[in-house]
Amino acid sequence: MLALPKVSIIIPVYNGSDYVSEAIDSALAQTYPNIEVLVINDGSNDQGKTENILKSYGSRLRYISKSNGGCASALNEGIRQMTGQYFSWLSHDDVYYPDKIARQMEYLGKCQSKDIILYGGYELINESSCLIGLVRPDSLYSIEKLNIPLFPVVRGLIHGCSLLVPRHCFDTTGLFDENLKTTQDYALWFKMFRNYQVHFLPDILIKSRIHPGQGTHTISGHLEECNQLWISFLDSVSLDEMCTMEGTPYLFYIRTxxxxxxxxxxxxxxxxxxxxxxxxxxxxxxxxxxxxNRIEWTLEAINSVFKQTHTNFEVIIIDDGSTESVDRIVELCQSDSRAHYKLQNNNGPAAARNLGIQLATGDYIAFLDSDDTFHPEKLERQLELMELNRSKFSHTSYERMFADGRSGEVVNSGRLTGGVFPQLISCCPIATPTVILSKDAIKGKCFNEGFAYGEDVCLWIEISESYEVLGIDECLTRVRIGDSTAALNIDKQKIGIINQLFFLINHPRFGRFHDEISQLIFALGSFYGIPGRLSNTSEPSQVSRRNFKSRISQFISKNNLYSRIYRNARRVVRSLGRDGLNVTLRKIYRGLFSGAI
Known part of the structure; x- marks a missing residue:
């Protein structure tokens, strides 16, 4: 039968007569049979109280006396003299449960590798050994997270007395830094844990005592030493380690x-x-x-970007064939390397935005209409929240403003957040100037250049199918309204909805969302005073949903050229006004829009 590996329990002590007996007794009471207990008296000067207690245990422990050098020096002396294959630290004022070593060695016995450092949670006790609390890291983080080597160190989760460390780890990493009076433990764990597997055990196996005489309360310079320790961690951690722990360097730093x-x-x-x-x-x-055109407003929009608190940006200004003089815009772009002017034929805002996307070199893309403006903190705040939530697609609430710049109402569109697909089909409150997308989210996608209105909503629907939407209920953009804007122009709203309908029912996946599409048709009908709310019961009973999809597909296949969209749209509108909503739906189901209505 193979001999059990020996575990060395090392107890450093300095003037510890109040509690050291309880610590030693808990070490000697371990149910694991192959242990040695080393007690290092670090030059106690309490008139022999500590020394007398230690010597009273006789041969049941190894007593080592040395001149005072601090906790690190006492631990190092114990490591040099230990004969076990595993190191277990026990502070003179803390207590082990009887099965501390046995449970840890049992766990190691089930692991293929034995070069694993183990740690766990702990109880908090007071001067009278009464329970005052529990520290359970697994109540805060998953076991998978707790097993990332550096993670428990940089989140302050390691209690040194909960550890079980293979002896050879000290040979490769080194011993405790004796120049550090109160942070010698974490300084070593940071170096050591980077090179070994670290496993968290959910068992509570130790009691950690809180009392006024602890070194963290009595040793001068503790606060400064701790600040320097954490700063050294932040300077030393690698990119890979940060990403493994938190996903991105930003998340690592901000969570730290x-x-x-x-x-x-x-x-x-x-x-x-x-x-x-x-x-x-x-x-x-x-x-x-x-x-x-609208040169003054365009200059105002550009300048609102230049005023951003986030300074790492570029402005891509696409001239959609303006007939007015653009000299001031061109001069502005020439005076600032962050601004880029590009002229195209008059192809509409969708084509202009698509060109801007193609030219973009940023990690993220934001959109701003030429008559709108950003608040100065817009980019910084929205980027911060996107990075914090690892979001690819975000939008915010916004403030409406009149043509003369006066403030209007606040639209709390940013309350729409999370997995919003397919509900976005029936109602999309997202305003384009509030949107920021990661380059990944828009890859392979674009605004529909065949639509003059509603093309942005179609893109947001498409992207929301793949990504959750981060809604930010903060007003970070000012959106100008007037008789010519879609917000107030009913005709433009009608055309936008019609465009969305044709996009949806012609899409290979979106046409199956009958309820959402029906609600969009209802919204169109409401412009013509058609009352009521659509439900499943409003569909013709003799037509199944499968048949609905088939009839819609047949209709689209006969009318799939953008040059015919508006003609068919007018038929829909005429039918809504003349025959009502349900009759119009029945005609769609029956494929009657392939001919005159």
Whole structure:
């Protein structure tokens, strides 16, 4: 039968007569049979109280006395003299449960690799050994997260006495830094954990005592040493390690800052926030502005981008064949390398935005209409929230403004958030100047250049099929309204809805969303005073949903040229006004729009 591996329990102590007996007794009471207990007296000067207690245990432990050098030096002496294959630290004021070592060695026995560092949660006890709390990392994070080597260190989850460490880890990593008085443990764990597997055990196996005499309360310079330790972590962690722990460097820095917010380490917290802000500034945003004439408003829009607090941007200004002089816009672009002017034939805003997307070099793309403006913090705030939520598609609430710049009502469209597909089909409140997309989200997609209105909604529907929408209920954009804008122009709204309908029923996947499409038809009918709300019961009973899709497909196949869209749209509108909604739907079901209505 193979001998069980030996575990060395090392107890450093300095003037610890109040609690050391309880610690030693818990070490000697371990149910795991092959242990040694080493107690290192780090030059106690309490009139022999600590020494007398230690010597009273006789041969049941190995007693080592040395001059005072601090906790790190006592631990290092114990490591040098230990004879076991595994190291287990026990502070003189803490307590092991009897099965601490046995449970950990049992777990290791089931692992293929034995070069694993183990740690766990712990109980908190007071001076009288009464329970005052529990620290359970698995109540905050998944086991998978807790097993990422550096993660428990940079989230302050490691209690040194919960560890079980293979002895050879010290040979490859080194010992505790004896120049550090209170952070020697975390400094070593940071170096060591990067090179080994780390596993979290959910069992509570130790009791950690909270009392006024702890070194963190009595040793001068503790706060400064902790700040320097955390700053060194932030400077040393690699890109791969940050991404493994939190997904992106920004998330790592900002979540580390949030963790440090609950500590007294203000200097380290501010440094983490500064690093996070620097990561955001590395993200380039391409702002696409299509324009046709309206030079004054276009200049106002461009200047609102130049005033952004997020400074890593480019402005791609697409001239959609303006007939007015654009000299001032061209001069502005020539004076600032972040602005790029491009002229195209008059093909409409969809074509202009698509050209802007093709020219964009940013990580993200934002859209701004030439008559609208951004608030100064728009890009920074929206980017921050997108990075924080790892979002590919976001939009915000916005403020309406009149032609003369006066403020109007706030539209809380940013309340629409999450998995909004397919509900976006029936109602899309997303305003284009509030949208920011990652380059990935729009890859292979574009605005429908055959539509003068509603082309943006069609794109948002298409993207929302693949990505959740991050809605931000903050007013970050001003959207100008007037008689000529779609927000107030009923005719443009009608055409937009008709375009959306033709896009949806001609789409290979979206045509099956009958309820949502029916609600969109109802919205169109409401412009003509047609009352009521569509439901499944409004469909002709003799026509199944499968038959509906078939008839719609037949209709589209006969009318799939954009040159015929508006003719068919007029038929829909005439039928709605003359015959009502349900009759019009029946005609769609029966494929009657292939001929005159």
């Amino acid at each position: 800052a949030e963790f440090l917010k609950d500590t007294p380490y203000l200097t380290a917290q501010e440094y983490a926030r500064w690093l996070a802000k620097n990561e955001l500034q590395k993200k380039k945003i391409s702002v696409v502005i299509p324009f046709y």
